[in-house]
Amino acid sequence: MVRPRNTSRQGEAGFSLLEIIAAMLLLALAFGAVMHVAGAATEVTGHARELNRIAMLADATLDAIGLREPLREGMQEGTYDTRHRWRSVVSAQTPFPGQSPDLRVYRIDLDIFWRDGTAERSAHFATLRLQDEPRPASSTSVAGP
Template sequence: MRRARGFSLLEVIAAILLLAVAFAALLQVAGASLHLADRSGQISKADMWAQAKLDALGVTDRLVAGESDGDFSKDYRWHLRITPWQDDDPPQGSPLTLYRVDLDVRWGSPRRPQVIHYTTLRAVDESVASAGSTK
């Protein structure tokens, strides 16, 4: 008596089902990877815009206490708050004044915006700043 060669219908169905489950899991992982790559790109852009804004403070933009807003592009917006740094024991005779700089970069939908917050201190030489403003 010869035995039949090949796979039974049940084995073929089980193999197809296993492939379908593996393919669905692979698609989900690929989709999550694309989402994370897109988010990483958005964060990199926000970081680039923030670094450019912070670099301009005190060079092309005056460092003055207060708040201001603006747009980097149609998708990225910023909010800047500059406040004098309160030092409990300031050095005597120093012409430097410290300012706390808070910068928020926002993007995404208005209902659910993405936000990155940056905080830094900047020193301003008041003797140079006041001499430059009298010219």
């Protein structure tokens, strides 16, 4: 006996229009999430780059303070460029127990300010610096006049 061929399309494989639309919607949502993550990563990278630049400026400024002339208590201000400015405060610290009388300890506080869009941001750096300050020689000499 020969079976008759079924002419209906019940056994055909494929996707319906609704399944294709759902798959494209999921693809669009996944693509949007990936683009959001990529944008956030770009923003974080830019922020890290700016903070790295601030740290390098601070390092150079702290190295220069007390290099040309001896450290003295007080405040100094300056600018790096149109966006970045700095302020340093040098203050003498109390001597440590057993510290040589010829040595002075100074604390240097450095603040760097910059504009990030409409907000002003700042970073604070502090360090201690040791400076040799010999006492002035007395006017009388052991060898005589």
